[in-house]
Amino acid sequence: MAHDILIVGAGAAGLFAARELAQAGRKVFIVEARNRIGGRIYPLPESEFGYPAQGGAEFIHGEAAISREILKTAGATFEHSGxxxxxxxxxxxxxxxxxxxxxxxxxxxxxxxxxxxxxxxxxxxxxxxxxxxxxxxxxxxxxxxxxxxxxxxxxxxxxxxxxGEGGWGDLMAKEGYTLLLQALERDWAKSGVEIILNREVRRIELGARCVKLTCADRSIFEASQALLTVPLPILAKIEFKPALPEKREAANGIGFGTVIKILLRFKDRWWVKARGRDFSRMSFVFSKETVPTWWTQYPEPHATLTGWVAGPKAQRLSNLSEAELLERALASLANIFQVEVERLRGELLVGRVVNWTEEPFTFGAYSYPTPQTKAAVEELLKPVDGRLFFAGEALYHGETGTVEAALSSGRDAAKRMLGR
Ligand SMILES: Cc1cc2nc3c(=O)[nH]c(=O)nc-3n(C[C@H](O)[C@H](O)[C@H](O)COP(=O)(O)OP(=O)(O)OC[C@H]3O[C@@H](n4cnc5c(N)ncnc54)[C@H](O)[C@@H]3O)c2cc1C
Structure with missing residues (x-):
């Protein structure tokens, strides 16, 4: 076997675990379904928005010690909301x-x-x-x-x-989570981690001496241990041999919600003086519109507004086309700021919809706790035959659904795999 450990998924959990395991001397190989790393950290092209806009995670929630440390070391500029x-x-x-x-x-x-x-x-x-x-x-x-x-x-x-101690997301890095991905990538490249993209794992077989992964294109990878870091809805799509009904049942005990994120770049910040008010220091606005929540990049002067629909509301809109969602977004903004929708269409330079419900390697946004979650997480954290381990933002005993939860879970999984 060419590798000691296979990691399925190159999101925050998989990348951080890879770094920890490689630094401990293990030969690590990551198998990733998408054509990019990052998973739910999803940097959009800087050329489109004029700054490192994010289609996925954007804010730093709570204390977030690991995320802050990586970002700080990489030279991030932290900014509070207005x-x-x-x-x-x-x-x-x-x-x-x-x-x-x-x-x-x-x-x-x-x-x-x-x-x-x-x-x-x-x-x-x-x-x-x-x-x-x-x-x-x-x-x-x-x-x-x-x-x-x-x-x-x-x-x-x-x-x-x-x-309790938690907090709403009001801190962000000017450089976005793009910087965190770059830092992790540098670290694991130095430690000799290898990665293959565009390989969707469809089947995981546990043998007496190894774990075998079979991908959609029939490619096969083997190692003595594997770490599965895919989002919860994907666990139900992978075939396990032998079947692991207790893991599937546990995954059902954890909630998983969805989000539609809509980024609109305008020619200028037309909203600053809307309705005769001073919105120049505005970060968030919450409303009862179809796209109810919006935020600016304050204190940065970018002319982009980000719309957010989440939970059951996002589920109800998830079948709409991108064009229909953009129309609803513009109509929501027109109502909030009482401007003509035609004017907004004229001001719009770039409109980007990221509908996470439809993302094939996530099928939703992030997990949330239910009364069954604690027991479910404990079950999922138990390795199978000392060979197959699980990690990801949902498998964490603190606040889940965050980048920090994913990093912590990756770190803890690496420790378990190293027998620490
Ligand atoms: C819209 C949105 C906004 C968010 N905002 C914030 C925020 O502001 N702050 C915050 O802290 N967190 C936020 N989050 C949550 C945060 O992004 C996630 O909790 C975290 O990034 C999850 O990391 P992960 O490694 O657990 O999973 P992922 O990032 O999903 O990584 C799993 C990886 O597995 C891959 N994969 C899936 N199926 C297969 C397969 N069959 N074979 C091989 N590979 C596969 C995926 O492509 C992916 O790369 C947000 C998430 C979303 C969607």
Whole structure:
């Protein structure tokens, strides 16, 4: 066998694990289905947007020690977001007003002994009509930020997000996650990691002495151990021999939401003085439109607005064509800023839709916790016969669905494979 370890997937988890394993002296070979590395870190051409725009991950959430360290060492410029606006009642308001009944939410969540989906939690504990606005606000957050279905999202996870240490994504690197990918690529190239692109793994066979991968083009790779880092929905598409029903069942216990991201580059920042307001320091605006959330590149002066539809709303729109989604995006912006849609069409230089629901090697955006997730993660982290290991953003005991979760999971998997 030419390699000690095969890694399936060149996303953040696979790349980081490869670096750790190669630095420990293992011969590592990565098999990647796409024609590029990065997975859900998806840099778009700088020539299109005039800056390293991102079709996937963009913000740095929470403490994110590993991500920050890699980015800092690579020379990143960290930037905080500017003003947050909303237009829920039609009027633009800077920053969301404090959530009504926030204390009741805190009290009931903190008293909760057993986890349950957040929708059931509201039905049980905060079902009275006076809590309707609070419910609206929380559901919008769970759908928009976690890309999750409130009927499945864990109440314990929400408690941790709101009243724990976590934080909304308000920090970004000016150079984007492009810089993190470049840094990882440099490191593993130095450590002798090899990679093959355009190879979709379809079957994984566990033999007495090796793991054998068979790809869609019938190419075969063998090694004594393998690490599978594909997104959760892909686990159901790979054939395992012997079958691994306990892993499939565990994967079903973790939520996986979807996102449509729409980047619109205009001739200039026409929104800065819209509606007679000063939006020059605006980072985010939240609304009730079809494409409800938008952000700028503030403090950078780029004339690009990024639209975001997530969770069940994105699922409902996912069959629309790119042209239809662009139209809905422009109409949403026209309503938020009260400008003619014709004017926006005239100002538009580049429109790019990244519909993650349709991405064949992801089929969605990122995972979210349900009440079954903890047990499911434990099951998925158990290696099979000491040969087949699992990693990825979903297989992490902290806040999942982030680049940091993927990197941490890759690091932990490498340690397990090295017997540490
Ligand atoms: C739109 C969007 C926005 C996001 N925003 C943020 C953000 O702002 N901040 C943040 O921290 N995180 C964000 N995330 C989440 C973050 O991008 C992911 O959690 C992280 O990048 C996942 O890394 P991973 O290695 O676990 O999986 P992936 O990046 O998905 O890597 C898995 C790899 O496996 C490959 N693969 C799949 N199937 C096969 C197969 N059969 N054979 C071979 N290879 C295969 C894939 O092509 C991919 O390269 C966002 C994600 C999306 C989609």
């Amino acid at each position: 003003e947050w606006w909303s237009t829920f009642d039609g009027e633009p308001r800077s920053d969301e007003s404090p959530t009504p009944h926030n204390e009741s939410l805190e009290e009931k969540l903190k008293a909760l002994k057993e986890d349950m989906p957040i929708a059931a939690f509201f039905d049980h504990y905060l079902g009275e009509p006076k809590y309707a606005r609070l419910r609206d606000y929380i559901f919008r957050r769970v759908e928009g930020y976690d890309a999750a279905d409130p009927a499945r999202f864990s109440a314990f996870a929400l408690r941790e997000q709101i009243f």
